[in-house]
Amino acid sequence: MIQPAEHFDAIAIGAGPFNLGFAALTDGLADLDVAVLEAGEEFIWHPGMMLPGTHLQVPFMADLVTMADPTSKHSFLNYLKEKQRLYPFYIREDFYALREEYSNYLAWAAENIHSVRFGHRVLEADYRDGTYQLSVLTAAGLTRFTADKLVLGTGTQPYLPPVITPEAQASGKVLHSSDYAFHRERILSPRAPGSSPQVAAVLGSGQSAAEVFLDLLRSLPAKDHLVWATRSERYFPLEYTKLTLEMTSPEYIDHFHSLPMDQRDVLSAEQKGLYKGINADLINEIHEELYQRSVNGAPNVHLRTGCAATSIDADPDYLAVRLHHERTGEDLEFLADNLVMATGYRASAPDFLEGISQRIDYLPDGRFNVDREYSIGLDQDIFVQNAELHTHGFTAPDLGMGAYRNSVIINRLAGREVYPVEQRIAFQRFGAAELSGLPTSSNASARA
16 A cells, blocks of 8 residues: 655755765754665665775765865764774874775665665656656655656666676676675685685776775785786876866866867766776785785786787686777787676666656756756756766765755755855866956056
8 A cells, every 4th residue: 555645845866975975964853855766675885895995085074064165973983982983093193094994884874864765675766746756765655746847866786797698697706896805715715725826807997996806916816917908008097186186176177067068078978087096005005915916926817908808708617808009909818716707886877767757857868967066857856966077077976075965956956055055166167267366468568
């Protein structure tokens, strides 16, 4: 039996870090009644990549709330205080929180915000009588919710390229990096005495690929072979210099959003190193590990750049991996026991959007046409989190910009300035802004 509908000013769908930030920043607002619906039964953040010692690539202030409201009780520092870990964190003198500790913080926040509801899977969405009608499956059965506005934070899904044959996928020997921790024990389990050395391989060149590679490098026996291949021309470090970091700013988003769509796409392709690169310290750790191994002879480690996978098939006992070097035109082939695909994530529209697709603004190619203030609704009543890489630039997946985006969305929902939003934070100007105060040919005579 369907329960009577609960109505909210806004319903956020999905409870990843960005919509958790939305929940935290709307907690206690008297004029904005919200619910955050999450299909999962509990908060889990990248459990398959919880490797020992891994940390965030952004400072701890990129939590749910601090960049919008440093006084919030939902801050990472308040979490540490409640867990009696603030002084140890202070003594540690490291801005970059451990990934496991940050995940624990997110789970703590989710438990302490009343608007977050786990075990609520949105099945269908419709628009009737001026409100969004949601059919939601819970442990108690089918429930209805209604809302004036929606905030979509359904995240991205692990991507595996089509070069993997169905037989290879069914073999259990190919896995996405997001599942690595679940298979780690199996991959590292000792081989039977007298058996041939294992061959483990990692494809990809981002942070996840590097973390998995280093873990395997440190954990596999020296006799085993380890391959790390990428189609990138090199193992790109994450660009983290200060003037580049200024591009994670409201004014750069203004500049990027104002460009024609074709120029945005070109820029997005060129800027992958700004958010998909490897932390420089991690690259150095990998090199140091390789160097230490080389003291007693060349390690059984094979690094290849510029190589794209053209075929990944299942041999009776192995995976047959074929690579093509895109510069030289040469082909490489090897057999592997296990293959970790660090091939990233792709956004996909959830099925429930079909019922309200006529209310969504799409670009000609089918992507969301996200306005400057993160709406895709034709009536500016549907907002997105981390689905605007193509319209707002590389800041879309940045944890540090989550509080900014939520501030913009919340101010728009409330119709007032709940959280002050910075307009300019960078020393540099983007675009052809006037060089104020400098002489030009038009005013040269005035200087004479």
